[in-house]
Structures are given as C-alpha cells and as structure tokens.
Amino acid sequence: MASCAHAKEQRGISSVGRARQWHCRGQGFESPILHQHRGRSGNLPGWPRAVPSARGSLPDESAGLYRARRRYPRPSPMTELAQPDRLAKATAMRQTGADPFPARGVASQPIAGLIAAAGTAAAPGPAIGTRVTIAGRMLMPRDFGKLIFAPLVDRTGRVQVGLQRDALPEWWPQRKWLDAGDLVGILGEVGFTQKGELTVWAKEVRLLAKSYAPPPEKWHGLADVEQRYRRRYVDLWATEGVMDVFVKRSKIVSGMRRFLEAQGYLEVETPTLHPIFGGATARPFVTHHNALGCDFYLRIAPELYLKRLIVGGLERVFEIARNFRNEGISTRHNPEFSMLELYEAQADYRRMMELAEQMIERLALEVNGTTKVTFRGREYDLKAPFARLRYSELFRHQNGCEFDDQPAVRARAAALCIEDGGNYWKLMNDVFEATCEKLLTGPVFCVDYPVQICPLAKSNPQDPRLAERFELFLDGMELGNAFSELNDPAEQQRRFEEQVASKDPEAPGVVDIDYVQALEYGMPPTGGLGIGIDRLVMVLTGQDTIRDVLLFPAMRPLGGEPASATAPTH
C-alpha cells in the first residue's frame, strides 16, 4: 500500500515538472537534452523560423490556392463537423510547407500568472512590458485590417492578444489561415490598449493545432444543455465558469486526501467487480467474466471490503470509490458516482461527525476561502460544528407520535396519502422523509436512527431501539451517512439472512459468508463514514445539478442502434 501511494505522489510531481518543461519545446530544438534550457526565464528564446513559407511569395498564391479548394468537396473523409473552409486552409498550409499540426508545442506560461503580475502594472496606454509566451485557444477574432484582437484562453484564464501587421511582417500573410478556435502560441509583450485592456502584443505567432470544427456561437455559447454534456471538451472553454467548477472539484478531492492522510489514514483500492453486492440497498449492474465463466456485479458500495481491511488491522482506511447503481437519473443521481468512504478503528459515529464537519469546513476554506456557500438560492454556513437533530425528536415534533407507535404512524401515513407496502419500518421512514427532511436544510446531522432501518449499524447501548447512525443533510439533500459499525458476526449473519429472505430485488441473493467470517476473526469497534463527493462538490461550487459537476454525465448513446444487452465475447 505504502509503495502504491508513493508512486502516486511521484506521478504528481513529474506532471508538474512536465508543465515547466513546456518552454523548451518547439520546432527546431533538436537536442534531446531539453531540460537544460529550463530556468532561463528572464529571457525566453525567440522561436525558430516558423515555416519555410514565411519567406514571402505567400499571400497571393495561397489565396488563389485556397479559392480553388473551395470548389471541391471535402478534401478528406471527415465528419460533418469539420468545415470545408478550415480543411482547405490546412491543405493550403501544407502545400506551402507549413504544418497545421506541428509536432512540438511552445514554452508557455499560465495566463493567470500574467494577469496577476499585470494587476500592479502601470496605467493604461501603449506600454512596453515583459516578454511572455502564452498558448491556448483563440476565440472571437476581431479583424481591423491591419490589426486583430482576439481572446486567448488556457487552463488558468483568458487574456486578449493583439496582432499588428507592422509588428508581424513575416507572419501577417498567414492570418487568413487562422480561425476562431485554433490553438496558437503567442510570443509577445504585455501591454494595454487605448481602452486600458490588458493585452499581449504579439511578436511571433504560431499555429499549434488547426481547429476543423467551428466553435459555438460566440454570444450564446453552447446553449443546448445536451451538447454541453456530450461535448464537454467544448463546454470547458466555451462556457464561462465550467473550467473553474472542475478545477475546484479536483482541489476538493485532493484536499480530502491531504486531510485524511494528515490524520493517519491510508488510501486503499478495493474491487469494483463484486461476486455478491452489498454495503447498500440498490439495484446493481451485472457484467460477465468470460474466463471465470461467472457474473460479477459492479459495486454499489465499497463498504464490506473496507471493513475487511479493518479486520486486517489497517485501522484507518479510506477509498475514493466509483459506485454504480442501476437506478434512475435525476438532478442528484448519476448511474456512476463518487463516494468517499472511510473507516477508523476505535472510533464511533460521534468521532465520524466531528471528522465530517471538520473536513467539510476545511475544504470550503481551501477552495472558496470562506465557509459561506450559496446553494439553490439559499446561503449556508459550513463552519463547524454543524447542528445535531435527533431522528426521534424530529419525528415526534412533526407527527405528534413516537416513531415506533405503529397504529399512530400508520394513521399518520394514511393521512399523508403514503402507500403502505406492508413493511412498517419502510412506511415509518417514508413518513419521516415526507414530514421531516424539508426541515433538514442544514448543514445538519440527523442522528440516532431506528435500528430497523440500519442493517449495518450498531445499536445504541442506552436505547436499543436506536442505532448509532447519522446522516448529514444540506438543503434537504443527503450528503453523508455514517455509523458505529456492526461488528457482531452472529448479528450480522442474522441481518444478512433477513435480507436474502426478503426477496427484495435490491437485496443480494445470497449471504456474504466471507464477510461474516471476517467478522468472526474480530473487528474492533469502528466508526465508518461515507460522503457523496459529487453532491459535496455541488454544494461547494454552487451547482444545482449533479450533471454540472460530472465531466461526462451519463447520457443515452447516440445513434439508432441501441447497444447490445450482452457483453461482447472475445
């Protein structure tokens, strides 16, 4: 495990290193020892002569060639998205020796850093500033004949570039090959326009990759929600704020790791393919293993494997697990979703409460700089500690009866038009959800659930009707679920057998004997906590729907033929 985590860390470091190396890449750098060029940041080297065609004779010929191309259909087999005009421009470039998809990038620096540095710069006006190299996607060019303005976006931000004929005599004829959406590198000087806008005045321009598909309409952007999700690779740069949400999501997840590792937790990875599904109540996806000749379930929760590791003595473990549930899709549900689950030996659900509120407060501060969040139009404060409300007291307050007063609860359910499916505890919980969840705006811990609806939790020694369990709510949405884990193997086996006997399609068909046997070896008193990462990200980024915090939310496949129900056999 330790070596695994170490390897992960090394990968992280090397990717940062890669980012720094960009500035020594470029056409013409033949030396394999690229790294030696690193660090001369004060005086970035100019680019080598971009293309042979820059020597002149280009304008008229290339324009004629381009016009000729227009008469033909698509020059190559591409999808309907590729614009003939753009394909023709690439062809024209190639015929003059220029490469629309050069092999090397340029040595760029993040735009955000440039903006931050310019924040303290001199007053507006033509200014000779620092030389910078930036790279990104060029959008919305505005052509004035001898001057072109266009925004350039990279991962960190957006800045305007100014392209002037007199400053770019060699490149200028190639401007006709440039389209909105192209990826370009700019070597230029930081300055301002007459209107005072920060601008990088280009000294050199290089096309880094041609964009054959046109970017979305410049004012409305990607207005079609479906297109935003299906083509997230466009949405990320075409829709304001989208990039930021996913950068924050990444920071939230790494913040979780840091927080837990600082407390001595070990990150582990447990199977996604389960022979028996468990750890939650949900319909699973089924898949098939050819060599073993048996079916597997995609996990609905990592819980039972993580608790096996507590039996194994790892004591504090967590997993950032992708779970799969074969159920409906909504603003809060995706068929695959991410969950943080953690287990701590010698802890109980009270310790889990403290851990949860401290972690969430910390994450809010890390990504937003404040514990205040606005979610679905309401403001919440994620400052710890969160409120605690007892399930039983909430129930009594809202319904005027005890949760285990069966006749009174049945009558109440009937009054609320809640259908009685025969299972009293399910009915009671339906009454609770109908009458109490709307009060759980939060952030709030709802604590001490009736033991009958907590198959994996320990009962409370003071009141055996209750389980040591809490759920964390915000805006009526469940964010987390935790309990003092049941570690009595006989009791666990009994509850499993009850589940199997229920014939519920959401219950496994067989008892997970191996898990019971793990408990027979002895599991210490343990607290366990699960937090829905997608939902937490929704709250911390102010997004109303889960789809807006998933890079690629589940969508019905396009095209007439529905995917085959059977797995391919190879």
Next chain:
RNA sequence: GGGCGCGUAGCUCAGUCGGUAGAGCAGCUGGCUUUUAACCAGCUGGUCGUAGGUUCGAGUCCUACCGCGCUCACCA
C-alpha cells in the same frame, strides 16, 4: 415508467389564419490599426427530427415513432 415542453441554416432563434423559407452570428469576397457579440458593403448556406395521414396545397393541422429538457416515482 407517468405528466408537461421542445426539435426550422454550422450556432442562437423568428415564421401570423394552411398558400413556394426569414434574421443575427459563423463562413466567403472587399474595406478598415484600439475592438470587447467591432463595424460597413456584397455573397454563400435549409429533405423545417423521422414516417405516415388530412388537403388542390403542410414548417404550420392529425397520428405514431426518435431524440432532448423539466417534473413525479425509486435511489445517494
């Protein structure tokens, strides 16, 4: 699965009472060195989601289907 809504040019959308399809943006041509959705002039671009039906005539009315969104139910 139920209810409501939408589908017209590459994009965003108009399209009246059923009478041969419109705008802006994008693209192309020309002009323009300080724009912020730049602007000006010209040009190109559509099997109106699909299939039937009613009609002399359907983008428009009817039916079915496909796709998407919202919403309800189940779930975290």
